[in-house]
Amino acid sequence: xxxxxxxxxxxxxxxxxxxxxxxxxxxxCRLVSAPGIERTxxxxxxxxxxxxxxEFVSAFAEIYNNIAIHAYGRRTDGGxxxxxxxxxxxxxxxxxxxxxxxxxxxxxxSPDLDSLPEGGMGIHIxxxxxxxxxxxxxxxxxxxLVKRIAPSAVTTATADASA
Amino acid sequence: xxxxxxxxxxxxxxxxxxxxxxxxxxxPELMPTIDALVEERxxxxxxxxxxxxxxxxxxxxxxxALYKRVRAVGGQVVVVGARDQPxxxxxxxxxxxxxxx
Numbered sequence: 001x002x003x004x005x006x007x008x009x010x011x012x013x014x015x016x017x018x019x020x021x022x023x024x025x026x027x028x029c030r031l032v033s034a035p036g037i038e039r040t041x042x043x044x045x046x047x048x049x050x051x052x053x054x055e056f057v058s059a060f061a062e063i064y065n066n067i068a069i070h071a072y073g074r075r076t077d078g079g080x081x082x083x084x085x086x087x088x089x090x091x092x093x094x095x096x097x098x099x100x101x102x103x104x105x106x107x108x109x110s111p112d113l114d115s116l117p118e119g120g121m122g123i124h125i126x127x128x129x130x131x132x133x134x135x136x137x138x139x140x141x142x143x144x145l146v147k148r149i150a151p152s153a154v155t156t157a158t159a160d161a162s163a
Numbered sequence: 164x165x166x167x168x169x170x171x172x173x174x175x176x177x178x179x180x181x182x183x184x185x186x187x188x189x190x191p192e193l194m195p196t197i198d199a200l201v202e203e204r205x206x207x208x209x210x211x212x213x214x215x216x217x218x219x220x221x222x223x224x225x226x227x228a229l230y231k232r233v234r235a236v237g238g239q240v241v242v243v244g245a246r247d248q249p250x251x252x253x254x255x256x257x258x259x260x261x262x263x264x
Contacts, residue, residue, distance in 0.1 A: 048248050054251060055251070057248075058217075058251075061186070062220055065219065065220075114257075116258075116261060118224040118231075121223060121224070125220055125255060125256070129255070
């Protein structure tokens with residue numbers, strides 16, 4: 001089997017560069033959710049009309065925030081965030097590497113939603129919206145985010161591509 | 164993506180329209196407006212999110228802070244117009260019921 005096509009991107013690990021990373025991930029999502037179909041973002045907004053795109057981008061943004069805020073401590077002179085985005089038929093895998101402070105994901109518990117929390121929701125959002133959220137402390141620290149598209153959507157996309 | 168917000172008062176009601184992206188970078192811009200609504204003890208705050216394209220957990224936290232703080236001084240908060248990604252996130256966090264969406 002041929003190696004899956006991988007998009008690589010390195011950005012400074014700051015919140016100011018988050019939009020660049022999110023935009024690239026949003027574009028990669030389209031290669032899974034609507035392969036071969038050109039869609040145009042309307043104005044300044046990301047095109048997140050497909051639930052797959054919206055859910056992956058929502059999860060990715062939370063993990064990016066986590067790295068910039070906690071691993072790199074909001075420093076603007078910190079390290080980099082490396083993305084390896086693998087597009088496959090029906091699935092997207094994003095590996096994110098940073099050289100900031102590692103943390104113990106084992107101590108992250110689900111927030112008590114009934115108490116209206118004002119924090120601690122990021123990892124919960126990512127876990128709920130993706131099929132896999134794996135964290136391995138480094139250096140480099142590694143996050144692996146995987147989401148598969150619903151089988152019916154893949155069938156439709158394949159049919160469209162062969163038509 | 165920037166945030167735009169606008170506060171309009173009519174009688175006891177303050178309408179707060181939030182558009183664009185409410186996230187870790189833009190949520191702090193909203194805080195002075197939230198502070199003012201709490202300080203003025205506005206009886207009813209309606210948050211119109213029909214122009215909101217995307218939200219993250221920091222944006223949700225800002226809305227939860229608005230909700231808690233206005234209620235703590237005797238006011239009520241209603242959220243209207245949420246759609247697409249923000250609505251999905253509210254439902255995931257079970258805040259659609261809290262906000263009466």
